[in-house]
Amino acid sequence: MHIEVRGLKKKFGDFQAVSDVNFEIEKGQLIGLLGPSGGGKTSILRMLAGLESVDEGDILFHGKRVNELPPQERGIGFVFQNYALFKHMTVTDNIAFGLEVKKWPKPKIKERVAELVELTGLSGFEKRYPHQLSGGQRQRVAFARALAPEPQLLLLDEPFAAIDAKIRHELRSWLREMIDRLGITSIFVTHDQDEAIEVADQIMIINKGRLEQKGTPWEIYKDPESPFVASFIGESTIVEDVAALRGFGSASGAPGTKALIRPEYVEIGKSSDFELLSATETGRVRHVHFRGSEWLVEVEIGATKLVTYRSLEKQILHPGDEVQVLIHRAYLFNDNDSWVMENKLKEDPMPVHI
Ligand SMILES: Nc1ncnc2c1ncn2[C@@H]1O[C@H](COP(=O)(O)OP(=O)(O)OP(=O)(O)O)[C@@H](O)[C@H]1O
Numbered sequence: 001m002h003i004e005v006r007g008l009k010k011k012f013g014d015f016q017a018v019s020d021v022n023f024e025i026e027k028g029q030l031i032g033l034l035g036p037s038g039g040g041k042t043s044i045l046r047m048l049a050g051l052e053s054v055d056e057g058d059i060l061f062h063g064k065r066v067n068e069l070p071p072q073e074r075g076i077g078f079v080f081q082n083y084a085l086f087k088h089m090t091v092t093d094n095i096a097f098g099l100e101v102k103k104w105p106k107p108k109i110k111e112r113v114a115e116l117v118e119l120t121g122l123s124g125f126e127k128r129y130p131h132q133l134s135g136g137q138r139q140r141v142a143f144a145r146a147l148a149p150e151p152q153l154l155l156l157d158e159p160f161a162a163i164d165a166k167i168r169h170e171l172r173s174w175l176r177e178m179i180d181r182l183g184i185t186s187i188f189v190t191h192d193q194d195e196a197i198e199v200a201d202q203i204m205i206i207n208k209g210r211l212e213q214k215g216t217p218w219e220i221y222k223d224p225e226s227p228f229v230a231s232f233i234g235e236s237t238i239v240e241d242v243a244a245l246r247g248f249g250s251a252s253g254a255p256g257t258k259a260l261i262r263p264e265y266v267e268i269g270k271s272s273d274f275e276l277l278s279a280t281e282t283g284r285v286r287h288v289h290f291r292g293s294e295w296l297v298e299v300e301i302g303a304t305k306l307v308t309y310r311s312l313e314k315q316i317l318h319p320g321d322e323v324q325v326l327i328h329r330a331y332l333f334n335d336n337d338s339w340v341m342e343n344k345l346k347e348d349p350m351p352v353h354i
Contacts, residue, residue: 001061001075001152001185002027003048008057010043010209017043019209021057025202028183030176032200034190035232040209041189045155048187050074061153074153077146081158085130085141091117092126095144102149116144119178136167143178154179156188160195172199193233197221205229227260227333236260237306242330245281245304259330266308267326268299268317283325285317299325 003025010018018040025031033041046052048059050071059066066074085094095116099109117123120140130138139159146154159175160168176199179186190196196203197217205212205220205228213225217233224230231238239245242259268283283299283306295310297317306325310317317323 002063003153003185004058004060004063005044005048006058006060008044008047008059009055010040010047010052011055017209018047021206021209021211023204023211023214025185025187027185029185029201030179030199031187032190032196032203033187033206034193034196034203035206035212037191039206041191041206042157044206045157045187045189048153049076049078049155075151077149077151077154079139079142079146079154079156079159081161085138085145087130090127090129091122091133091141091144094130094141095148097145098149112148113144116148119147119181120144121174134167135163136171139163139171140174143175147182147184152185154184154186156186158189158191161190161192168195175199197233203233205232207232224331227331230260230331234262235307236262239304239306239330241304242332245301245327258333260333261306261327261330263296263306263308265327265329266299266306267328268297268308268310268323269326271324273324280324280326283323285319285321285323287319288317299323301325 003023005021005023008018008021009016021040021044033044035041043052047054050066050069054067061074086097089097092113095113096109099112104112117126120143122137122140122144125133125137130141133141142159156175160171163171172195175188188199200217202214203217203220204214207228213220213229215223220229221234224233230236237260239259239261241255242257243255271280281301283301286298286300286305288298289296291309294312295317296307297310298305298307300306306327
């Protein structure tokens with residue numbers, strides 16, 4: 001389903017929970033609504049579902065305004081974080097519930113339930129009750145139930161929040177595969193940036209009731225449009241006075257200019273590694289964290305602390321070691337909460353490894 005949202009606003013009392021949100025979603029995409037708690041993600045989802053009224057603005061499905069359409073007529077499937085399965089019903093009955101309400105003929109219901117049990121990998125569990133299932137299995141039943149009436153849009157509100165880390169990881173891949181297979185437009189709310197980056201075709205960053213940025217995970221990571229977005233997606237360090245770092249002084253203007261620096265923009269090594277470059281700083285290793293596939297190294301240059309990744313093949317560093325530090329790139333903050341991108345070594349490509 002193609003979705004368009006124009007000038008969407010919602011107030012609760014005096015509190016503006018959603019202010020002037022605009023976006024478009026192409027059919028078949030999986031969209032992650034990402035942002036801090038209380039930002040307005042759930043309110044946007046509930047307005048799309050018709051569970052919350054719209055104060056101002058329009059919601060269009062396939063170009064048709066649906067603001068006043070009741071939830072059951074919008075062709076939407078809903079999955080909540082807390083399963084919301086019927087406890088006294090078996091897996092089969094839970095999945096069939098929406099179809100019974102819609103008065104589908106019995107044989108068709110049986111056929112559709114069998115299809116969904118197969119799709120969601122629940123074969124053999126048909127007669128179990130929710131308390132006889134694991135969290136991951138319960139969530140798959142919730143998916144099957146939401147998908148049963150063949151919705152054109154699937155809305156997922158923190159679908160994996162209540163599930164432990166390992167299963168959550170498996171469910172993410174499973175969700176991605178299922179959405180690809182079904183080609184159904186889906187929107188999921190999360191405050192877990194890894195989840196959004198891993199699963200979504202496009203991410204919408206929602207903060208203080210506003211859509212801060214929309215784009216693919218890579219676009220948002222690479223070109224964050226505001227300091228908030230940059231610090232919300234990916235690892236970074238905020239440097240309080242970038243002018244104190246050599247090579248940035250003239251470019252960054254006034255002393256006290258703040259900057260955001262990603263770990264992959266920082267390179268560390270022995271002085272011989274950088275002997276042809278004048279723009280290095282001398283730093284000291286503060287902490288070294290083993291990350292499984294690499295090291296995360298914290299370095300201090302005077303009062304400035306930076307983090308960087310270091311591959312396992314390289315010489316192991318220890319706290320207190322002296323290193324040369326080369327900063328390839330930084331985002332410099334302007335006063336007005338925007339910024340400019342500053343390349344320290346303009347001829348040098350950004351060393352991003354993915
Ligand atoms: N029915 C309501 N009545 C009053 N205030 C509400 C209501 N629903 C939401 N709010 C407020 O609106 C703001 C946005 O809430 P919303 O649930 O949309 O945020 P969220 O981004 O989904 O947050 P979370 O990640 O914590 O679920 C919050 O400050 C919340 O307290």
